[in-house]
Amino acid sequence: xEHFVISYVLTLFVSIYCIVYGGWTDFxxxxxxxxxxxxxxxxxxxxxxxxxxxxxxxxxxxxxQEIISCQExxxxxxGGLTDFxxxxxxxxxxxxxxxxxxxxxxxxxxxxxxxxxxxxxQETHSCQExxxxxxGGWTDFxxxxxxxxxxxxxxxxxxxxxxxxxxxxxxxxxxxxxQETQSCQExxxxxxGGLTDFxxxxxxxxxxxxxxxxxxxxxxxxxxxxxxxxxxxxxQETQSCQExxxxxxGGLTDFxxxxxxxxxxxxxxxxxxxxxxxxxxxxxxxxxxxxxQETQSCQExxxxxxGGWTDFxxxxxxxxxxxxxxxxxxxxxxxxxxxxxxxxxxxxxQETQSCQExxxxASVDPQCVAKANRGDCQFYRCFExxxxxxxxGYLIGYGYKYCxxxxxxxxxxxxxxxxxxxxxxxxxxxxLIGKYQESLGPGQKCNQLKTYAFDTHVKCYLDCGFCxxxxxxxxxxxxxxxxxxxxxxxxWKQIIKVGKECIFG
Numbered sequence: 001x002e003h004f005v006i007s008y009v010l011t012l013f014v015s016i017y018c019i020v021y022g023g024w025t026d027f028x029x030x031x032x033x034x035x036x037x038x039x040x041x042x043x044x045x046x047x048x049x050x051x052x053x054x055x056x057x058x059x060x061x062x063x064x065q066e067i068i069s070c071q072e073x074x075x076x077x078x079g080g081l082t083d084f085x086x087x088x089x090x091x092x093x094x095x096x097x098x099x100x101x102x103x104x105x106x107x108x109x110x111x112x113x114x115x116x117x118x119x120x121x122q123e124t125h126s127c128q129e130x131x132x133x134x135x136g137g138w139t140d141f142x143x144x145x146x147x148x149x150x151x152x153x154x155x156x157x158x159x160x161x162x163x164x165x166x167x168x169x170x171x172x173x174x175x176x177x178x179q180e181t182q183s184c185q186e187x188x189x190x191x192x193g194g195l196t197d198f199x200x201x202x203x204x205x206x207x208x209x210x211x212x213x214x215x216x217x218x219x220x221x222x223x224x225x226x227x228x229x230x231x232x233x234x235x236q237e238t239q240s241c242q243e244x245x246x247x248x249x250g251g252l253t254d255f256x257x258x259x260x261x262x263x264x265x266x267x268x269x270x271x272x273x274x275x276x277x278x279x280x281x282x283x284x285x286x287x288x289x290x291x292x293q294e295t296q297s298c299q300e301x302x303x304x305x306x307g308g309w310t311d312f313x314x315x316x317x318x319x320x321x322x323x324x325x326x327x328x329x330x331x332x333x334x335x336x337x338x339x340x341x342x343x344x345x346x347x348x349x350q351e352t353q354s355c356q357e358x359x360x361x362a363s364v365d366p367q368c369v370a371k372a373n374r375g376d377c378q379f380y381r382c383f384e385x386x387x388x389x390x391x392x393g394y395l396i397g398y399g400y401k402y403c404x405x406x407x408x409x410x411x412x413x414x415x416x417x418x419x420x421x422x423x424x425x426x427x428x429x430x431x432l433i434g435k436y437q438e439s440l441g442p443g444q445k446c447n448q449l450k451t452y453a454f455d456t457h458v459k460c461y462l463d464c465g466f467c468x469x470x471x472x473x474x475x476x477x478x479x480x481x482x483x484x485x486x487x488x489x490x491x492w493k494q495i496i497k498v499g500k501e502c503i504f505g
Contacts, residue, residue, distance in 0.1 A: 022053035022060040033070035043067045079110030079117045087127075094132035100124040136167035136174045147184035157181045193224030193231045201239070208246035214238040250281035250288040258296070266303025267336045271295045297336075307338035307345040318355035328352040364437050372433050375426030377403035383436050389446035394453050399428070405480045416465075417473035423464035431456040454490040458497045467502035 027046045034040035048060035084103045091097035105117035141158045148154035162174035198217045205211035219231035255272045262268035276288035312329045319325035333345035368382035380400035389395055406421050413421060435449055470477065 019057045020051055020054040021057040022048040023050040024048060024060050024062065024064075025050040027066055030068070030070075035071050037071055037073055037075045039072045040070050041067055042070045074112040076113040077108055077111040078114040079105040080107040081105055081117050081119060081121065082107040084123065090127035092128050092132075094128055094130050096129045097127050098124055099127045131169070133171040134165060134168040135171040136162040137164045138162060138174050138176070138178070139164045141180060144182070144184075149185050151185055151187055151189045153186045154184050155181050156184045188226040191222055191225040191228040193219040193228060194221040195219055195231050195233060195235065196221040198237065201241075204241035206242050208242050208244055210243045211241050212238055213241045245283040247285035248279055248282040249285040250276040251278040252276055252288050252290060252292065253278040255294065258298075261298035263299050265299055265301050266305045267297055267339065268299045269295050269335070270298045302340050304342050305336050305339045306342040307333040308335040309333060309345050309347070309349070310335040312351065315353070315355075320356050324357045325355050326352050327355045368436065369433055372429040372436070373426065375403075375422075375429050377407065377425075379429045379432075383432065386436065387446065387449065389449065393446050394450035398450075399432075399453065402480065403428075409476055409479050412476035412479060413473050414469065414476075416469045417476060420464050420466060420469045420473075424460050427460035427464060428453075428456060431460065450490060454494050457494050458501075461498050462501050466498060470502065 025046045025048075027044045030044045031042045033042045043065055045065050047064065053059050082103045082105075084101045087099050087101045090099045100122055102122045104121060110116050139160045139162075141160045144156045144158045147156045157179055159179050161178065167173050196217045196219075198215045201213050201215045204213045214236055216236045218235060224230050253274045253276075255274045258270045258272045261270045271293050273293050275292065281287050310331045310333075312331045315327045315329045318327045328350050330350045332349065338344050365382060368379060371379040371382060377400055380395045380403060384393070384395040384400070387393075387395065391397055403425060406425065410418060410421060432453065435452065438445075
């Protein structure tokens with residue numbers, strides 16, 4: 001019955017709205033091009049009959065015709081020569097040279113298989129036949145002179161003359177300097193080292209009871225260089241530190257002799273003690289933690305003895321460190337033990353109390369985040385351990401439940417339906433990572449979490465393509481979803497939003 005109602009609800013959303021929107025057919029073949037070269041056009045058409053619009057549906061929105069360029073290859077062009085350009089620069093400025101001028105095969109340029117120009121593109125004649133002037137020229141520089149310093153960088157110079165050749169026939173004198181200068185003796189002069197100020201004091205060698213700490217300085221103010229002397233004074237100084245007394249924890253002495261037995265027959269007890277004076281605690285040290293007394297049986301000759309309880313021992317370790325646990329303590333039926341026909345102890349040997357009832361701080365488990373990233377159903381249980389919304393809360397009562405139901409009925413879905421499930425599962429868990437990382441305590445914002453999660457259902461369902469697969473997988477979906485869960489307000493709102501998107505887009 002539940003499966004039938006679910007199928008009916010989903011079918012109702014499809015059947016209410018039967019408007020048919022027009023759809024284009026595929027384009028027909030391309031027509032003949034309007035030119036054989038140089039660029040023409042050709043077109044093809046389609047019709048709004050796939051399907052034709054009906055029952056108030058809209059006409060197709062695009063164009064019914066598509067046009068493209070065709071036969072775009074260029075037509076052949078033969079080359080033609082331009083007029084000659086101006087005469088070029090003479091190859092010499094005097095004494096007879098040559099100059100030429102050119103024209104190009106660009107009027108028009110040959111193109112697209114056309115012929116090249118056949119005549120010459122250059123002509124030449126004589127130029128600048130008058131006598132040449134003679135400019136002066138420098139000789140090579142002479143040897144370098146003596147350096148002005150012996151270290152640390154000096155200068156030295158050398159000279160030349162304008163006689164190679166000398167200027168003639170109105171030629172120019174030499175224009176550059178007859179002298180050049182260079183650096184010399186650039187090796188550094190010796191630098192003696194100098195000490196920096198002392199740095200901060202280092203960590204003390206002890207935390208109490210008197211230690212030492214030191215500080216250093218370096219021979220870098222300046223550093224010795226180029227054969228200069230090292231620093232002569234010490235680069236380190238030391239002082240006393242942490243001279244306060246160290247805490248002394250108390251230590252127990254050996255036990256003293258056994259005391260008098262509590263009974264003369266039938267088994268009694270005797271004890272012995274020790275003191276916390278080996279050494280005594282001092283300077284804030286801890287007191288002794290173990291008991292200063294031990295007890296043993298004595299005078300064990302036979303007498304009918306009813307069992308008696310010892311005092312309860314110390315409370316045991318709490319079963320939890322936070323969030324409410326239990327701890328217990330026990331006693332034994334040895335005060336005295338029942339013997340020789342005496343009665344056993346009648347009450348319980350154990351009592352239990354609550355402990356560590358403060359709320360646990362929420363923690364973010366990297367493994368839990370990794371489960372969310374891969375769509376692992378165990379993420380919901382991991383999140384529940386932090387948030388503790390209960391079995392009826394979203395995490396266990398819906399998220400974990402339906403994650404596993406989709407796994408259980410996975411084989412009932414089509415191939416496309418399985419791809420949709422493989423997309424939705426990690427989409428839903430990834431969407432909750434931010435909420436998991438809010439680090440809230442138990443029971444915090446469970447209702448808000450439920451509302452947020454159902455909103456992510458709508459987005460993930462649609463983003464993963466629910467509208468394309470639900471009609472072919474409606475039977476499998478009916479097996480997954482519980483009828484009672486679909487009647488909840490949050491689930492019904494989810495169905496309406498998804499249905500509207502699938503029908504109206």
